[in-house]
Amino acid sequence: MRRGTIRLITVLATAAVTSGLVAGCSSKNQVPSIGYAVDAAVASYNGGSTLGASSGAAAVFGRVLTGFFYTGPDGQQVADTDAGTAKEVPGETQTVQYRLNPDGVYSDGVQTSCDDLVLAWSARSGRFTRPGDRGPVPLFDAASTAGYADIERVDCQPGSKDATVVFRPGRHYLPWRTLFTAAELMPAHVVAQAVGVPNVVNALQTGDGAVLGRIADFWNSGWAMKPGGLDLTKFPSSGPYRIESFSAKDGLVLVANEKWWGSAPETSRIVVWPKGTDYAAKAKENALGVVDLGAGSVSDLKLDGFEEQTIASRSAEQLVLATGGVFGPPEVRRAFAQCVPRQALFDTLGKAGEVPQSGLGAGPLNAHVVQQDSLYYPAVIGAADRYRGTDIPAATATLASARAAQPTVRIGYLAPDARRAKTVAMIAESCRGAGISVVDAGAPDFSPARLSEGAVDAVLGGTAAVPGPAGSTTGVAAFAALRTGSGLDVGGFANGRYDAITDQLAGETNSTVTLNLLTEAENLLWAQLPSIPLFATPRTIAFGNGMQNGIAGPTQAGTGWNMDRWVLQR
Template sequence: MRRSRAVRAGSVLAAAVLALSACSGGTDDKAGVNVDVNSMKTGKGESVDDYKLADAPESEEVKVGVDDSFTSYNANVPGAGHPGANAVLTAVLAKPFELDGANKVLLNRDVMDSVTVLNKDPQVVQWKIKADVKWSDGQPWSCRDLYLSWLAQSGAAKGADGKPVFTAADSSGYNLVDSASCKDETTFEAHFKKPYLDYKALFSTTGWVLPAHVLEAKAGIPDVTKLTPAGDPAVLKKAADFWNKGWRDFTPELMPASGPYKIAAVDKNAESVTLEKNPQWAGAKGGPKKVTIRAIKDKNEMASALENGELDVISSSQPDESVTKKLQGLSGKGVVCGSTQQLSFEHLDFNYKRMFGDIALRKAFMAAVDRKAIVDKLIKPVYSDAQPLGSVQFFQGESGYQDRYSTKSGLGPEAAAKILTDAGWTKDPDGIFAKNGKRFEVTVTYAPSDLRANAAQLIISQAKQAGILVHGEADPKFTKGRAQQGGFDIALFGWSQAPFKAEGAEVYRTAANGPSHNWQGLSDPKIDQAFTAAVSATDPAEATKQYAAADQAIADQYATLPLFATPAIWAFRGIDRVYLQSYNGVLWNVGEWARTS
């Protein structure tokens, strides 16, 4: 599941955090020489702080295999923003800032002239779009599109009932904009209520920019920039109804492209998407004419498709040892392979509205779960340097990281049992703890994946030794509505994040009347205060200090247990350089791929 976070301006996650491991080598099948995958993390047209798609020889079709299918053009609504959407949209929808393979934040010079802080207090930021940037249908990619993104994701546009009319998944940053306007067709200006160091996330990692002209035509809105959050609720609802639901099924005329590729076809039965070159694209015109993206759930099947030449590129989250070894063994056939830890992590969330409203139960469960055993068995065979993650705000090696969970988790069954005994729980004859006629019996729920299923089984076994009865439940729709509604005892899933930080606040801060990712019912003034201070800090060092304070307050609540940074693997053959961008996938620079065979 995608959950973007916002970043203190100018900071970049240390490369060491996401170092390569396992199958990071390969041979070129023409030259027969070793290939350094790590050298592929920068774009060919990248320069200092700027990104441009480089010129590349035109080629025919490339076929790409990914884990998840594409489901929605509007990935800004709850449940739609996941890796399957990112994999496609990163090549289809332009954004002011790009992330390269090293997670460096770069101004997208193909579509932007500048993004400038005009004033620091109060903060005013201006986005200046290049002249003549167009959607694939010939309409301008303009200030109207940025204005719609702000209006829809700010949470400020209310209906007659006083509730937000746009069902945006995330309002981070947009909700701090006091007013916004179009100075001209290419200039968007935002006046902030409070300082926001992470403004570069807006319209880039926090929400895709969608075509305002399509919404205007379908909703009967003459000019979206005339709509304001305090405007006529009935008119706002007309706009919101289309924004919320109008971009669900694939309708080509409603889903133009602003990036180098456009969506030509979607086959839901085959779980495939076909991309073709966007004739109106503002940047370099080379690279593959056609890109076919297939979702393949079986990772061994995906690897076999690469081996057999049915696919040219594959990328997969949560690979197991057998897939990793299989791909390593293909280097003699010209396959280049790399593995890394992504900007995402697996974790357990405890639902405060059910049994885990009792902190003694949260403490006992954490004590019973041996994360090192999980990592050693499931992750190290894929990524040899893996270790349990000790933070929900920082990755290992990042400034601000501190292990806050090693003294809380993996303490052993005896320690877990003592916590329960001290809280008045006693064991039933079958060895399961109970109190006042209620047994410590819970379910861990997750979206199906082999890695999560195996992790759940280890957790079930560890918990049982401590007198806690845990059931495992795989639900294909878990992160597509049920989790958001709090329908779980323990949720096992992953948060995906950009190298920005501010949006993490919406996961742990007290849920308000608006977009929120706090699905577990957590509420703590210490957490809220630390995030408020961090998000509006004007000094990066102070922001890090406050994010660390929030991180500690979350750990003190025993609210969530981070397990490990999610491993990923990618492999390719017959293309000069492919690198898995840990947030947007392998297609972030597909327009500059060059065929080698």
């Protein structure tokens, strides 16, 4: 049970998060509503879509839309048996049996069913396309097809609680626990109602073009969210909380889901204050109980009455570069990397408290897809040597060889963000000496899609260009963000050898082969530079005095990963 899992994680994590756990006192009263400040940008309910993944849906809706697994506080995948069970079946062909909880029901009264799995697989498999100017274009705007593209079929009787997922012969997807997860398993019955079909299973199997188009259109945009009136019939919950309202004034209000079949949430109301909130004002109003923000992103934030810590997160702070426009020639990307002051950026903005000897936050991040605490990390970072220190003469010479005279680089990010503004300013100061002009293109309505649209030349963000909480131990999003055609590949990077490496790594069990493949991948990425890694994104995580069961989650799921267990006494 999830409650038991949380108890175990609490015991294991006590030493690291003691400051976040404050025992309640009998003389205090439990607060009925907890304010949660998190710098995710609430843009879509659908965490599997490009919009949902790139705005951080997993950090907000993990306890609203449940799945067979969720991301735990250390970035690991944890089974959620409240939602259902998943079991790999022995055999030559990889097969996983999924069984949804018999008591599972959405907040609108409709039973959870294997239809949800068929929809998720169909949307994220890449199998449905439409003609485009340069060849077939995916019908569904999926953040990534990782793992789902390896599935041959999902056996499901419409409305059933059981599904059998069969992978393609010869493929074995090791991180299969990242499939059908929290914030990504969407209510298929809502889609069926919206497009006017009895169920999506039959509609997707028959492959009627017009119906498929309507299903894809709804999956892509039907769950988009903007502050104001939401049609809540489109947003039913399969978790302990459901959406009550969403407005700029009152935040995203989550309330206890009366139809939830698991343990009732300890606090009946959570108010999520997403990116764009005046966090300093909310803190002064005593409207916050939990804070999870990029360290230094809010310059005037004072958290009196909180136990506060700064942690190196699973997210990789990085510059994602366009592979067209000013950065079309790889030499210009290399010149830019040579003038980006990576060490100085880490020293000034990237440290999360005392710097450890190794692991997350131990120095500038010298890998694109391999994490700092990986056993492979020390062996794969040799190609980063030429970019460890700022080299203005080398940058000038590289630009000259590319015949690119005084290029201008526009760096976009979701504003306001004081730390990222300083990052851009430091880069601008350094690169000016190489003849590269850097423009701060941060904006309150910024999204990573502006890079693919040509509105900016680089995105400053975390793993997969996400503005807020990001990253996991599996690294699926990091790999997918550089894969040809992936929704998260906003820079348009395309390299067949890199794609082949990622495909092989997903099923590779031999450590020597894995090391060789990761080394090749990093060498390739440092040569092509679709992105420039900077450091493990430091995050400030704070719990109000009187908080119980608050456990820091510096991952894509954010600290709200167990919000249904929070208790705040004052």
